[in-house]
Amino acid sequence: MPFQQWIPAVREFYEAHEWALALTFFLAGILWDALTLRAIDNLVDNLILSGYLLALTAVLVLDLRLQAGKLKFARIQDPQVWLRGATQFLLGALLSAFVIFYSRSVTWSAHLAFWIILVVGAVLNEFLTRKVSIFPAQLAFLTFCSATMFAWLVPVLIGTMSLWVFRLSLLCSLLWSAGVFLYARKLGRLHMTRFAPLSAWIVPALLLFLDTGYRYSWIPPVPLSVQEGGVYNRVERQDDHFLLEWQTDRTGWFAPDYARTVYRAPGEPIYGFAAVFAPTRLKQTLVHEWQQWDDASEAWRTTDRIPYRLSGGREEGYRGTTFKQNVAPGRWRLVVATEEGKVLTRIPFEVAERLPDQPLTTRTVAR
Numbered sequence: 184m185p186f187q188q189w190i191p192a193v194r195e196f197y198e199a200h201e202w203a204l205a206l207t208f209f210l211a212g213i214l215w216d217a218l219t220l221r222a223i224d225n226l227v228d229n230l231i232l233s234g235y236l237l238a239l240t241a242v243l244v245l246d247l248r249l250q251a252g253k254l255k256f257a258r259i260q261d262p263q264v265w266l267r268g269a270t271q272f273l274l275g276a277l278l279s280a281f282v283i284f285y286s287r288s289v290t291w292s293a294h295l296a297f298w299i300i301l302v303v304g305a306v307l308n309e310f311l312t313r314k315v316s317i318f319p320a321q322l323a324f325l326t327f328c329s330a331t332m333f334a335w336l337v338p339v340l341i342g343t344m345s346l347w348v349f350r351l352s353l354l355c356s357l358l359w360s361a362g363v364f365l366y367a368r369k370l371g372r373l374h375m376t377r378f379a380p381l382s383a384w385i386v387p388a389l390l391l392f393l394d395t396g397y398r399y400s401w402i403p404p405v406p407l408s409v410q411e412g413g414v415y416n417r418v419e420r421q422d423d424h425f426l427l428e429w430q431t432d433r434t435g436w437f438a439p440d441y442a443r444t445v446y447r448a449p450g451e452p453i454y455g456f457a458a459v460f461a462p463t464r465l466k467q468t469l470v471h472e473w474q475q476w477d478d479a480s481e482a483w484r485t486t487d488r489i490p491y492r493l494s495g496g497r498e499e500g501y502r503g504t505t506f507k508q509n510v511a512p513g514r515w516r517l518v519v520a521t522e523e524g525k526v527l528t529r530i531p532f533e534v535a536e537r538l539p540d541q542p543l544t545t546r547t548v549a550r
Contacts, residue, residue, distance in 0.1 A: 216276075220284065223287070223460075224462035228280075229339070232332060235280075243325060243363055245266060277328045278301060278328070286298060287408040288405045290528050301331075326359075344467055353394060404526075407460065411457070412455075412456060412458065413429075414445055414530060415445075416442065427454075430546075432444075432542065444532065447536070449536065452507060453506065453510055455504065455517040457500075457503055457517075459501050459527060460495075461501060464496075466492070467521060468522040469490065469522070470491075471487075471489045473505075487505075515532055516530060517532070518530075
């Protein structure tokens with residue numbers, strides 16, 4: 184089929200099956216990212232995603248020039264349809280990657296809202312393509328995507344995490360988006376409101392929202408992620424691995440690999456263990472917070488806060504362990520957090536006294 188006939192045929196097929204194709208591509212993209220994305224500090228993955236962000240920016244600039252009459256395509260009819268498709272593809276690739284990467288750092292009780300925002304953004308991009316093609320929406324997506332990516336790229340590059348490092352990533356996003364905004368202004372593509380162009384308010388509003396989300400721990404502390412963790416009766420290091428031992432009345436295929444209920448005799452300590460992935464160059468202080476549920480105040484009360492230093496680079500996660508003595512029976516949880524209080528995970532468990540004739544099975548795993 185000649186080139187001139189092939190393009191209209193593809194376009195006609197796409198318009199006739201737009202919703203079905205959008206859903207198929209959306210699910211296929213999520214599955215592809217889940218199977219192919221490796222570590223959050225992987226050089227190849229980050230180069231690919233950075234390429235997507237650069238390509239997205241370039242497509243938005245081409246779209247601005249096309250709408251301003253500064254660009255013409257001689258052999259392509261209605262080129263804005265193709266630019267809109269490219270924008271949709273690149274946004275979908277970025278957002279689906281963010282869904283996968285950030286889900287590895289999510290503590291569902293603390294970060295669920297932000298993860299839902301990522302999912303909703305990916306869905307809106309797939310099914311509201313015409314709405315996304317207007318410049319304020321394009322700038323909003325570009326700002327959100329660049330800030331979300333820089334949030335892990337900057338700590339990976341400089342080897343540390345803090346509120347000010349996160350704000351440095353927001354500054355990078357601000358400069359990135361401001362360049363596109365100023366170019367749109369130069370081309371006369373901004374729609375004025377009573378006070379200023381709508382696009383002028385979008386970028387700072389989004390960045391302020393992300394800054395607030397980080398300060399209140401709504402945003403996961405990427406690039407850190409907990410690979411596994413639990414509470415045990417005994418933790419012992421042997422050579423290059425840890426032996427984790429606990430006593431349980433739960434056995435079988437679906438029994439957890441840590442103690443949901445810690446059975447111990449009075450005076451015996453209990454141990455917390457967590458394997459936390461971090462990029463190779465990143466050094467960070469983590470904290471194990473031992474918290475007990477207080478029935479009187481109906482709140483969690485921190486009894487111990489034990490810090491330790493994390494060194495990144497181990498694919499299965501840096502293994503840290505702490506222990507606590509004089510543990511009263513009742514509801515407890517072990518909170519693994521950064522020194523600033525950014526929660527990585529919460530491990531709930533019960534503490535109960537072990538009776539002399541209680542039938543328990545001792546289990547051990549090596550990590």
